[in-house]
Amino acid sequence: MTQLVFENEYVICELDDSLPVLKHRWKKETPGPIFRENLVKIHERYLEYSKEHSHLAWLADTRELGEVDEETEEWFTEVWEDLLFRIAGVKFHVVILSEDLFAEYPMERFKLEAEERFKELEVQLGVFSDEEEAYDWIRTR
Numbered sequence: 515m516t517q518l519v520f521e522n523e524y525v526i527c528e529l530d531d532s533l534p535v536l537k538h539r540w541k542k543e544t545p546g547p548i549f550r551e552n553l554v555k556i557h558e559r560y561l562e563y564s565k566e567h568s569h570l571a572w573l574a575d576t577r578e579l580g581e582v583d584e585e586t587e588e589w590f591t592e593v594w595e596d597l598l599f600r601i602a603g604v605k606f607h608v609v610i611l612s613e614d615l616f617a618e619y620p621m622e623r624f625k626l627e628a629e630e631r632f633k634e635l636e637v638q639l640g641v642f643s644d645e646e647e648a649y650d651w652i653r654t655r
Contacts, residue, residue: 516530524540529559529563533652534563535571535572537645538573538574540574541578542580546585549586550589550594553594557597557601569606569655571606573609573652576609576610576612578612603635607640610648611641
């Protein structure tokens, strides 16, 4: 069953406890500081729900996000990856990408760098074009 965790003008975050997966979908292009603030809020919910749901997957639908700014790209590497994989212990991370090459590049780069950097934590990352493919991948984990 999917339940609403929170929603604002930029993002909707839901918990699907049938898999389980904490998923969020960006609704529109989001300024860097607001994007980072929302990710931290989702991270806090992940920490909360992962206590109840072992192997909780993280699914980010970025198709409507647009491009992230340079400061956010640096933040991914310097702050976010550790929060996500070391602090929260995310093992299954899925991103649904936009068809916009410029918007897609930072997310694809994040995936490749994170896979290498967190190999010892056995993090599995998937990149897909729609939620159905993403869910299929999560189910096989």
